[in-house]
Amino acid sequence: MxxxxxxxxxxxxxxxxxxxxxxxxxxxxxxxxxxxxxxxxxxxxxxxxxxxxxxxxxxxxxxxxxxxxxxxxxxxxxxxxxxxxxxxxxxxxxxxxxxxxxxxxxxxxxxxxxxxxxxxxxxxxxxxxxxxxxxxxxxxxxxxxxxxxxxxxxxxxxxxxxxxxxxxxxxxxxxxxxxxxxxxxxxxxxxxxxxxxxxxxxxxRGGVNFDLNVNLRDGANHSGNWGGLLADPAMILSHAIASICDVKGQIQIEEWRPDSLTPKIREALKDLPIGDGGPEISANWGEEGLSAPERAFGWNSFAVLAMKSGVPEAPVNAISGHASAHCQLRYVVGTDSDDILPALRRHLDKHGFSMVEIVPADRVFFxxxxxxxxxxxxxxxxxxxxxxxxxxxxxxxxxxxxxxxxxxxxxxxxxxxxxxxxxxxxxxxxxxxxxxxxxxxxxxxxxxxxxxxxxxxx
Incomplete structure (x- = not known):
C-alpha cells in the first residue's frame, strides 16, 4: 500500500x-x-x-x-x-x-x-x-x-x-x-x-544596482605639478559614498530606512541563527539596535561592489580625471522602490555632491x-x-x-x-x-x- x-x-x-x-x-x-x-x-x-x-x-x-x-x-x-x-x-x-x-x-x-x-x-x-x-x-x-x-x-x-x-x-x-x-x-x-x-x-529582499561616477576632466595630470590644485575625483566620490552610510555602515538616507520592521516581523526573526558556514560576522557593523537576523532579513543594506580610479593594476603619479563605483541597495518591503534613486539624488545634492552622476544598471532587478x-x-x-x-x-x-x-x-x-x-x-x-x-x-x-x-x- x-x-x-x-x-x-x-x-x-x-x-x-x-x-x-x-x-x-x-x-x-x-x-x-x-x-x-x-x-x-x-x-x-x-x-x-x-x-x-x-x-x-x-x-x-x-x-x-x-x-x-x-x-x-x-x-x-x-x-x-x-x-x-x-x-x-x-x-x-x-x-x-x-x-x-x-x-x-x-x-x-x-x-x-x-x-x-x-x-x-x-x-x-x-x-x-x-x-x-x-x-x-x-x-x-x-x-x-x-x-x-x-x-x-x-x-x-x-x-x-x-x-x-x-x-x-x-x-x-x-x-x-x-x-x-x-x-x-x-x-x-x-x-x-x-x-x-x-x-x-x-x-x-529587492535590489537596485547603480553606478556613481565623477568625471572632472579628460585624462590624468602629474600629481607633483598639479597636486593640491586639481580636485581629485576619487576623493570626491569617497566622501559622497561616506555620506550615504556612516562609519558603521548605518544608512543615512531617510527614504532608504524601511518602516516595515514591525513587532510581528521582529518576533518571527527572534533567535534565528545566521552566518553558519560563512565568514565571521563583523562586530559593530550595520544598523544599531538590531540583531543580526533583523539586519539581514528585516532591514536595508548598502554595498559598494566595485570601485575604480586610475589604473589600480599599474598606478602612476598622476591625478585621474574620473572615478566610479558600482553600488547596490538591497531593500525590504516598506521601501518605496520608485524613490530609491531619486532619494539618492536629493541626498547627494543636499550634501554638495551635485557633480556625482547616478547611472542605473542595465540589468533588471527584483x-x-x-x-x-x-x-x-x-x-x-x-x-x-x-x-x-x-x-x-x-x-x-x-x-x-x-x-x-x-x-x-x-x-x-x-x-x-x-x-x-x-x-x-x-x-x-x-x-x-x-x-x-x-x-x-x-x-x-x-x-x-x-x-x-x-x-x-x-
Whole structure:
C-alpha cells in the first residue's frame, strides 16, 4: 500500500544508489552561462535535452517559449493536470548559472564537471540552482512512482535568465497568466540558515544596482605639478559614498530606512541563527539596535561592489580625471522602490555632491516581497517539514538575497513558499561552488514528504 514512509524511502534510494549524482553531473556539464551571450545554445540545450525529457517522462506536457526580451534566454513551461478540481502547485527553477570564472577555481576542480570530495559536490549550478530544482522534480517523481498519480496538479516554469535579472519573465507571466494559474508557489533557491536544519522563506529582499561616477576632466595630470590644485575625483566620490552610510555602515538616507520592521516581523526573526558556514560576522557593523537576523532579513543594506580610479593594476603619479563605483541597495518591503534613486539624488545634492552622476544598471532587478508568516500555506509546509525532519524549520519572512518572487506575487497573485536546499558556505556566485551531500539527501526526503502531504489534503 502506498505510504508517506515509502515515498520518502524512494527519495533516499534515489540518492543512496548514486542516481542523484549521475543526474546532477549531466546538468552541471551543460555550460549555461546566461551572462555570456555566446552560450545561448547551451540554455536551449539544458531545456530540450534535460528538463523536457525529465518532465515528459513524468507525464507532463511541455512548451518551450523564446524570450520576448533579446537579453534573455528561453523558458520551459510544463504541466500535469490530473483533475481541474484538484489544487494546483506551481514550482520554479532556473537552469542558468553565473560566469564560470574557470581560472579562479582551485586545482582539481572545474566549473562544468561535477567533482566529489568527501561531503562536497563541486560544480557551477550545484548550489544555484540546478541541484535545487532537480531535487524537487525528483521528489515529485518518487511520489508518482509510489502512488501512480500525484493527487494534485503541478505546473513548472524553468527559466534561463535569472542570473541576468530574469529578463522577460514578468512579460511571459503577463502574457500567459491564465495558463499559469495555481494555488501556491512552492520552489527552492538560496541557502538554509544551518546546513542540518530545514529553512523556509516567503519572499525576498529587492535590489537596485547603480553606478556613481565623477568625471572632472579628460585624462590624468602629474600629481607633483598639479597636486593640491586639481580636485581629485576619487576623493570626491569617497566622501559622497561616506555620506550615504556612516562609519558603521548605518544608512543615512531617510527614504532608504524601511518602516516595515514591525513587532510581528521582529518576533518571527527572534533567535534565528545566521552566518553558519560563512565568514565571521563583523562586530559593530550595520544598523544599531538590531540583531543580526533583523539586519539581514528585516532591514536595508548598502554595498559598494566595485570601485575604480586610475589604473589600480599599474598606478602612476598622476591625478585621474574620473572615478566610479558600482553600488547596490538591497531593500525590504516598506521601501518605496520608485524613490530609491531619486532619494539618492536629493541626498547627494543636499550634501554638495551635485557633480556625482547616478547611472542605473542595465540589468533588471527584483522587487521586495514578503508573505505573512501566519498564512495557512506557511503553517502547512512548516508542519510537513517538521514531521519529516523532527525539527521545527527556521521560518523567514523573506530571504536576504533577491529572487524573481515579485513575478509570482504581483502578477500571478500567489502565496509563495521557498524551501532552500543549499547552505551559507556553498560559494554561490564564486569559484568552487558546491553543495553538501547530506543537505541534498535531506532535501529529497523533505520534499518527498511535503508532496505526499499535499496529495493527502483533499
Amino acid at each position: 502506498a505510504s508517506r514512509a515509502n515515498t520518502i524511502a524512494r527519495a533516499e534510494a534515489y540518492f543512496d544508489q548514486g542516481s542523484f549524482q549521475e543526474d546532477l553531473a549531466r546538468l552541471v556539464a551543460i555550460e549555461t552561462e546566461s551572462q555570456n551571450p555566446d552560450q545561448s545554445p547551451e540554455l536551449y540545450r539544458y531545456l530540450t535535452e534535460e528538463m523536457k525529457p525529465l518532465l515528459e517522462g513524468m507525464g507532463f506536457t511541455t512548451s518551450l517559449f523564446d524570450n520576448t526580451d533579446d537579453r534573455g534566454g528561453p523558458l520551459l513551461f510544463a504541466e500535469r493536470i490530473e483533475d481541474p478540481s484538484f489544487e494546483t502547485i506551481l514550482t520554479y527553477g532556473h537552469g542558468d548559472v553565473i560566469r564560470a570564472q574557470t581560472e579562479q577555481w582551485r586545482e582539481g576542480l572545474h566549473p562544468f564537471r561535477l567533482v566529489e570530495e568527501g561531503e562536497r559536490l563541486y560544480g557551477r549550478g550545484t548550489a544555484d540552482n540546478k541541484c535545487q530544482h532537480l531535487i524537487n522534480l525528483k521528489a515529485l517523481s518518487c511520489l508518482l512512482e509510489e502512488r501512480g498519480s500525484l493527487g494534485f496538479n503541478v505546473k513548472v516554469i524553468i527559466e534561463t535568465s535569472e542570473e541576468t535579472g530574469s529578463v522577460g519573465l514578468s512579460e511571459c507571466f503577463r502574457a500567459h497568466s491564465d495558463k499559469l494559474k495555481a494555488d501556491v508557489l512552492i520552489a527552492s533557491d538560496g541557502p538554509r540558515l544551518q546546513p542540518d536544519w530545514p529553512t523556509m522563506f516567503m519572499g525576498s 522587487q521586495a516581497t514578503r508573505l505573512d508568516p501566519d498564512h495557512p500555506w506557511v503553517d502547512f509546509v512548516r508542519d510537513s517539514l517538521t514531521e519529516t525532519s523532527g525539527k521545527n524549520p527556521h521560518v523567514l519572512p523573506n530571504l536576504a538575497g533577491s529572487l524573481p518572487n515579485d513575478s509570482f506575487t504581483d502578477i500571478l497573485g500567489l502565496p509563495t513558499i521557498w524551501v532552500p536546499h543549499s547552505y551559507g558556505g556553498c560559494s554561490q556566485h564564486a569559484p568552487n561552488e558546491h553543495i553538501l551531500k547530506s543537505v541534498s539527501r535531506d532535501a529529497l526526503r523533505l520534499m518527498a514528504g511535503l508532496f505526499w502531504d499535499i496529495s493527502e489534503r483533499r
